[in-house]
Amino acid sequence: xxxxxxxxxxxxxxxxxxxxxxxxxxxxxxxxxxxxxxxxxxxxxxxxxxxxxxxxxxxxxxxxxxxxxxxxxxxxxxxxxxxxxxxxxxxxxxxxxxxxxxxxxxxxxxxxxxxxxxxxxxxxxxxxxxxxxxxxxxxxxxxxxxxxxxxxxxxxxxxxxxxx
Numbered sequence: 001x002x003x004x005x006x007x008x009x010x011x012x013x014x015x016x017x018x019x020x021x022x023x024x025x026x027x028x029x030x031x032x033x034x035x036x037x038x039x040x041x042x043x044x045x046x047x048x049x050x051x052x053x054x055x056x057x058x059x060x061x062x063x064x065x066x067x068x069x070x071x072x073x074x075x076x077x078x079x080x081x082x083x084x085x086x087x088x089x090x091x092x093x094x095x096x097x098x099x100x101x102x103x104x105x106x107x108x109x110x111x112x113x114x115x116x117x118x119x120x121x122x123x124x125x126x127x128x129x130x131x132x133x134x135x136x137x138x139x140x141x142x143x144x145x146x147x148x149x150x151x152x153x154x155x156x157x158x159x160x161x162x163x164x
Contacts, residue, residue: 042057042059044056095109096110102140114126123160134154
C-alpha cells in the first residue's frame with residue numbers, strides 16, 4: 001500500500017485562503033478533501049473546522065508495516081466475540097475471578113451478565129450472578145449506586161421467582 005502519486009505538489013501558502021472564508025456570517029462547513037503537499041513524504045494539507053490549514057505529516061511504508069505487524073502479532077487483531085457469548089455463565093465465573101474489579105469498565109462488563117439473564121427472564125440465574133457479584137464488589141469504596149442496582153435486581157428476581 002504505497003502513497004498515491006500526485007501530479008503537482010503544492011505548499012500551504014499556495015492554497016487559496018478566500019475559498020474557506022465566512023459566507024453569510026457562517027463558517028464554511030463543507031467537507032474538503034485533503035490536498036497533498038509532498039508526494040515523497042506523504043504530507044497533506046487538511047482544513048480544521050475553524051477553516052485554518054494544517055499540514056499532517058506523512059507515514060512511511062516502514063512505519064505502516066510496523067503498525068500492521070504490531071496490530072496483528074502483538075494485539076492479535078480485532079477483538080472477536082461469538083454470538084450469545086453472554087449466555088455462557090461459566091465465562092462469568094472465570095472473569096469474576098480474573099478481572100480487576102476496582103476498574104469500573106470491568107465491573108460494568110460483569111454487571112451486564114445478570115442484566116441479560118434478567119432480560120431473558122432467567123431469574124434464578126440472574127439472582128445467583130447478582131449474589132456472586134455483590135460478594136466480590138461490596139468492599140470496594142464509592143460504588144454504592146452499582147451495589148444498589150445489583151441488590152434491586154436480586155430482589156426483583158426473588159420476587160419473580162416467588163410468584164412462579
